Amino acid sequence: MTGDSSMRRIVLWLASTAVALVLLFSYRPSSGGALAGVATPAGSGNPAGAGTAAGAGKTYDGSTASTRWGPVRVRITVQGGRITDVEAVTYPTANRRDQQINAYALPRLRAEALQAQSADIDSVSGATVTSEGYKTSLQAALDAAGIG
Template identity: 70%
Template sequence: MRRIILWLASTVAALVLLFSYRTSTGPTAASSPQSAAVAPATGTGKTFDGSVAATRWGDVQVRITVDGGKVTDVTALTYPAGNRRDQEINAYALPRLRTEALAAQSADIDSVSGATVTSEGYKESLQAALDAADLG
């Protein structure tokens, strides 16, 4: 009788732990960027949205602002933010990608270490936006 009660209690405890465990198997994307990840556009200019780049961890899409034939701003519209780790990664990766894109004036930028998948999606969407602006 004691063994049955012990077995039943351990089975219930294992099931409770198993069902309370959360994973991030399904990629989700933020529909509005976090303020730490994106700076607001300055000045006036035309905006061009890049295509949505489907990555392993979620969709990535950027918008560029062009003024006088020059990219003046890059905004991440959609990016992986389904869990705390995604948010941590993109909080440091997106500003670096934005800075590099503005400096390079192209999609030929370095990937951010630790955010390779997001970086590749960012570059793909950025290139599409540059092509739409006829700057590619």
């Protein structure tokens, strides 16, 4: 009887230790408020879908896409029915890893969007969550501009 009891305790201890390790390694600390650690440039108060004159083109903001690591929102500039610029106006920057990933991913996503002239672009490896948010917001901006 004591052998069975000891074996159960060992199995229970191993299982609870494994669960604790999984939870520990999957924990991602928050740095405060809902938009803490999110880059939003000054003067980006253009509401989603609102077009405004911007030099020779017109700008349209996509909706804010909520992602696992934080909100993502893009702004496009359209001239003559073509996308002439894509800018990520809101994206996760809560920690150094977010900053590294987005410094790598956002220029690639921008280049792909300009080349494709649509939101049908490939995700950047290692930045899948941000890529999906980027594409969602980009599609909303394109919809607002009446493109694609």
